Amino acid sequence: MAFCWTSGQMPPYLYGGIAPIIYGDIGGVDRWVWFITANLIALAAVCPFVGALSDLLGRRYVAMLGSAFIIIGQIICVTAHQMNPFIAGMAISGVGAGINELTSIAGTAEIAPTSQRGVYIAALIMTILPWCPSVMWGQLIAANTHWRYVGVLVIVYTAVGLLTAFFFYKPPPRVNSASLSKKETIARIDVIGGLSSITGIILLVAGILWGGYMYPWTSAHVLAPFIIGIVLIAFFVYWEGWGAKYPMVPRRLGKAPRSLVLIMLIAFISGANFFSVLMLWPTQAYNVYGHDPVAVGLRGLPFGFGVMAGCVITLGLMTWLRGRGIRGLLFGASCVMTAGCGAMAAANRSNENAVYAILLISGLGVGGIVIPTSVITTIICPDDLIATITALTLSVRVIGGAIGYAIYYNVLVQKLTPILIKNVSTAMVIGGIKEPEVIKEAIELTSASLTQVILHLPGVDGNVKLWESIVLAGQNAYAAAYPWVYYCSIAFGGVSIIASLFVEDIAQFMDEHIAVVI
Numbered sequence: 001m002a003f004c005w006t007s008g009q010m011p012p013y014l015y016g017g018i019a020p021i022i023y024g025d026i027g028g029v030d031r032w033v034w035f036i037t038a039n040l041i042a043l044a045a046v047c048p049f050v051g052a053l054s055d056l057l058g059r060r061y062v063a064m065l066g067s068a069f070i071i072i073g074q075i076i077c078v079t080a081h082q083m084n085p086f087i088a089g090m091a092i093s094g095v096g097a098g099i100n101e102l103t104s105i106a107g108t109a110e111i112a113p114t115s116q117r118g119v120y121i122a123a124l125i126m127t128i129l130p131w132c133p134s135v136m137w138g139q140l141i142a143a144n145t146h147w148r149y150v151g152v153l154v155i156v157y158t159a160v161g162l163l164t165a166f167f168f169y170k171p172p173p174r175v176n177s178a179s180l181s182k183k184e185t186i187a188r189i190d191v192i193g194g195l196s197s198i199t200g201i202i203l204l205v206a207g208i209l210w211g212g213y214m215y216p217w218t219s220a221h222v223l224a225p226f227i228i229g230i231v232l233i234a235f236f237v238y239w240e241g242w243g244a245k246y247p248m249v250p251r252r253l254g255k256a257p258r259s260l261v262l263i264m265l266i267a268f269i270s271g272a273n274f275f276s277v278l279m280l281w282p283t284q285a286y287n288v289y290g291h292d293p294v295a296v297g298l299r300g301l302p303f304g305f306g307v308m309a310g311c312v313i314t315l316g317l318m319t320w321l322r323g324r325g326i327r328g329l330l331f332g333a334s335c336v337m338t339a340g341c342g343a344m345a346a347a348n349r350s351n352e353n354a355v356y357a358i359l360l361i362s363g364l365g366v367g368g369i370v371i372p373t374s375v376i377t378t379i380i381c382p383d384d385l386i387a388t389i390t391a392l393t394l395s396v397r398v399i400g401g402a403i404g405y406a407i408y409y410n411v412l413v414q415k416l417t418p419i420l421i422k423n424v425s426t427a428m429v430i431g432g433i434k435e436p437e438v439i440k441e442a443i444e445l446t447s448a449s450l451t452q453v454i455l456h457l458p459g460v461d462g463n464v465k466l467w468e469s470i471v472l473a474g475q476n477a478y479a480a481a482y483p484w485v486y487y488c489s490i491a492f493g494g495v496s497i498i499a500s501l502f503v504e505d506i507a508q509f510m511d512e513h514i515a516v517v518i
Helices: 002-016 019-026 033-057 059-079 083-110 114-126 134-144 148-168 182-187 191-210 220-243 257-289 293-299 301-320 326-346 352-370 372-379 383-430 436-447 451-456 464-500
Strands: none
Touching: 002 019, 002 033, 002 059, 002 083, 002 114, 002 134, 002 148, 002 257, 019 033, 019 083, 019 257, 033 083, 033 191, 033 257, 033 383, 059 083, 059 148, 083 114, 083 372, 083 383, 114 301, 114 372, 134 148, 134 293, 134 301, 191 220, 191 383, 257 293, 257 301, 257 326, 257 352, 257 372, 257 383, 257 464, 293 301, 293 352, 301 326, 301 352, 301 372, 326 352, 326 372, 326 464, 352 372, 372 383, 383 436, 383 464, 436 451, 436 464, 451 464
16 A cells, blocks of 8 residues: 555656756756646546446556556656657556555555544555655756656656555455446446546646636637636536436535535645645745755755645544544644745745745645545545545545646746846846847746756856856746745635634544454
8 A cells, every 4th residue: 555655646746846857858848837737637537437447356456557557657758758748658657646546545544443544544644754855856866867767766666566566465345346247337437427527627727727828818729628627517516416327426425515525625725735835846946046956855855744744643633532623623734734835925035944944834734634634534434435535535636736736837927927037138138148039048948947058048158157147037036926826825725724614523433443354
């Protein structure tokens, strides 16, 4: 289970910290954001179907299948020489990550007494400890060898996990699959619900990413996918409620339906803030504070360790309190998440040390929600739907991450562009460079975080002092633009805080029964 859990997390964590290095090598500066988004959407897309796959193949072979998808995806990534194949490889890895993450959480939850699930999942979460410095590992590998060896590391690690599952993981059949034939299991897969939901999400995210960045908000390129995406999501809601015979969201899912809906909403918000800080902070650390690999890696540590600590603390308290005070735990975590992510707006070039404390606080808040919500939903649902509810919670969290990341990235681009044009062009004119084409190229290189190339532009010609002034102008532009991303996170966090106030206690469900005995 630990190998499944960690191998699914590694690709976005490691590659997210070295994005400028990757697109600096293979190109694709105008669409690199899709390698993260594609991974998240693919992860969310496969989750609702993992339960049926487990019924058809058995959870052991599904775990192996997930690892195989990750390996295949990473082989494509490490051999890619253009961004499009790299994006495809990350999408395939996302399919494997969805299978593995769901298998690990649901498989662990099933073998734990209900009252002890928090501790069991906390132990599972702790296995990510060696990969919390993922930004540092990615930076060091890229600096000392080549970024492609990041993929090699993932392949080797995942292959060990695949072999471990083959030889040592032998779970019993799932509870709700014991009396169903394979034909009956296939017939119960909600294909229409799955396709409409994921197609709607892809189109919605595409509209958000393209709007105002690649195309005007009023253009057909933006409005068409955005509107069609909303229509498909609305159809999905109707289909699940009134159309599907065996819906992806079973109508008997929750023993506490109000709490279930609210926890899903909180999971969505936590996903938006988790993946956005996880993916945007490394680029901020790179663009605002400098490109030294070790320094960039160190700047990524507080948030990663904060998330892990927040998960473990909340899960431990949930087990110790036996479900009492769950409202207070989620409210506290939501407040810490909102305060921490919002306080990131104060980051600038002169207060780097203070930012580390803020990152730790925001990580504690995000970690107190991102995995505990999955555990809470397994407690308040029937035993035979543990995999289903875990899949839905994971999908909601990851979709929240994809949509949140798209929104935050768009906000960043909109705010950065005019400031960057002003700062960089001013620095170059002061330095004696007035050729429009050279200034334009310097702005584009700064926007792409490829500032080293500026040193060799006409007019700069290796002048380190002039180059440093241009780089500093770009860093100040980034420092002025990033706060707007974190202002947006406050609005998301406010929704999470309000939702947490209405969550019911789950003490009545925290007993000693075990869903599956191995």
